[in-house]
Amino acid sequence: MLNILGKASSINVRKVLWTCVELNLPFEREDWGAGFRSTHTPEFLALNPNALVPVIKDGDFVLWESNTIIRYLASRYGGAHLYPADAVMRARVDQWMDWQATDLNRSWSYAFLGLVRASPAHQATGEIALSIENWTRHMRILDARLQATGAFVAGTHFSLADIPVGLSVNRWFGTPFEHPSLPRVSAYFERLAERPGFAMHCGNGIP
Known part of the structure; x- marks a missing residue:
């Protein structure tokens, strides 16, 4: 049985949970992280020295980094429909996964922490405005990409x-500010809502 360590509200844990649903892969999950068991204990640090969730234990194999985990699960458990073996098609999937983890994440971090998490360290009005501006620029990139594919971020298939x-x-x-109209992004989100793991791990009221 696959064991997933990390609280279900974490965006990175939810990547793994949604992937498991797509793969019909059974798992057990343990709550770790803020509000639950500390990831700074020797027990957890032995699994991930970065003290971050998620971590998976697949038998004796331990793995951290959420995007690496979901690539591993798709590769091991019959996920060629999600992560194709063809080098060009796989590179396109990897490109957008890496874009999300780096460029897109960095753009929304300050605004999200300030406006949703109400972090005292992220309340500078100018910094929030700059984060929203950068976030919007990246979402326009996504909107243009979805216009080109007509469906999903890496191509015509999920x-x-x-x-x-x-x-x-x-x-x-889920972040409270005035959003510009991005019709392809809105339509994309509606398409994602048809997926079996969406309601449980994406459109579940947790931003």
Whole structure:
């Protein structure tokens, strides 16, 4: 049985949970992180020295880094429909997964922490405005990409990349500020709502 360590509200844990649903992969989950068991204990640090969730234990194999975890699960457990073996198609999936984890995440971090998490360290009005501006620029990139594909971020079919990107789109809609009209992003989010793991781990009221 696959064991997932991390609280279910974490966006990075939800990547793994949604992927498991897409793969029909059974798992057990343990609550770790803020509000639950500390990730700074020797027990957890032995699994991930970065003290971050998620971590998976697949038998004797331990793995951390959420995007790496979902690539591993798709590769091991029959996920070629999500993570194709063809080098070009796989590279396109990887490109958008990496974009979500780096460029997109960095753009929304300050605004999200300030406006949703109410972090005292993220309340500078100018910094929030700049974060929203950068976030919007990246969401326009996504909107243009979706216009080009007509469907999903890596192409015409749902792929592993749509899980992290979809969770970020959920965070976009769940953050309180005036959003510009991005019709392709809105339509994309509606398409994602048809997926079996969406209601449980993306459109579940948790931004």
